[in-house]
Amino acid sequence: MPIALRLCSVRMSIELRHLRCFLAIAEESSLTRAAARLHLTQPAVSRTLAALEQHLGARLVDRSTHHLALTAEGRAFQDRAAAALAAFEAAVDPARLRHRPLRLGHAWSAFGPYTTPLLRRWQREHPETPLELLRIDDRTAGLTRGEVDAALLRGAVDAPGLVTEELTTEERVAAVPADSPLAERPHLALHDLAGGTVVLNTVSGTTTLTLWPAGARPAATVTVANTDDWLTAIAAGRGVGVSSASTASLHPHPGVTYRPLPDAPPLPVVLAWRDAFPHPATGALVAMAREIVSGD
Template identity: 75%
Template sequence: MTEPTGMNDRGPDDGTRRAGTGTGSHTGGVELRHLRCFLAVADEGSVTRAAARLRITQPAASRTLAALEDALGARLVDRSTHHLTLTAAGRAFRDRAAVAVAAFEDALDAGRSVRRPLRLGHAWAAAGLATTSLLRRWRAAHPDVPLELLRIDDRTAGLTRGAVDVAVLRGPVDVPGLVTELLHTERRVAAVPADSPLAERPALTLADLAHHTIALNPVSGTTTLGLWPAEARPTSTVTVANTDDWLAAIAADRAVGVTATATPDMHPHPAVAYRPLTDAPPLPVVLAWRDTPSRHPSVADLVTLAHEIADESP
């Protein structure tokens, strides 16, 4: 069984196969290259960036995506804006496409002498200060299985769409089909502009932040207005898409934020001060993976090592 590469059996800049060539896996005209192209577009939010990632031309990527939509009889991508977004049908299909591609890769792994890398996702802060220890101890114990750390800005750090095998997640996780194990909890801290009066205090409370604009990351963050009592919630917010934008908003004195203690360790910023937040509940930090027979065979080993390191941490 061979995977179609989409490179040897098509003409220059051509997003479709030549008739009668190739023996790749396909069903009803849909092949793995169609799924890979769609997933790349979904991840990148751009056909151009997806094409660069796949090492094909932009016209070829556009035609491959269009061919997939034609085969499915559904529009998967909304092209009405500069930054492409998925339609409702596209969001539903993304998870199924990711599972299909992951299952194909897992099937190939069974016949390979060297296992494919184990992909560990996170949206921000990874495993905090334990990240380096986790990566180094894994390499020493499992030199035949590379551990790749991937930052992916979504609620499950790419886990539900098959971009990673395991993910470090913060906050409650209630996603069907995922298995989770608690590693530890982290205290919350406030993030404020380093030159603001709030930064002069040794510690802060939720009430201290309530009259300021709050930076919220609905894509992968854990802070919502529900963190504050109903009668004392902030009235001004600014929405950001990732940790970098969150830090930039606070550094520019546009907002303040709430995060976990791992954030200042992994994302220090000279213009942002972190202060203990004394009355906010702690955040659970969990390892999560998909509950499927095709999961990576080294998931259990990673979970065991992560628990060992968490138990050794103060």
């Protein structure tokens, strides 16, 4: 058989079951548990994984330790496999066949003050394509995993395979316990927060210790995984936080006081989508978001 034909046959041997098998292994961190979840034998799971690795020419799973772990290539492939599987399942879902919704993700605060105008205008001008706003606690709000078609994100976005457009910027604010002496000031500076503990949302947030100058960074941090836990930790007096101005209006909390933080750089608000096979209405969404921000 000619080489070209042999290569083609290898590519055609990879099926959705290989992706489902790999994702089960990645999520379960165990061949045994993945096999039970898929109702397969462990040898069958091992053979399926080996076939996928052979096709990709890369080791996806590190089996050299007692605890199964993904390699760097495996972690990169996990997002691609999840997005491909989600796209396939959406494509063959009978309920989505006639009116495929446009799923718009966000990690917190959506489009800030422009959220309601965007949703209402979209419903009025594009009733044939429902716009679903989904909060997903992830740095790309589920976009790289294929859970949404586009996402409203804050800060720099460097995930591969995404197209981004900056729509606006938001000033940053400090979030402090309501009974803290800091809450009595009209505004704060970064050095006012550096003397205590800072609460960081390491899953979907944008604030890191690099926001502070080197040598003047907070010595202690508390890490959380979402905005709700971030607010709870600050209200409980475990630390202070930094976020965008829209957080203050869209996420009020009786135990948290927001104050302007004028020496912190503004936070970009971007619309992101995948460059491969975008939703057909993506262009209309980008254009409408631009117009709303500009006041057109």
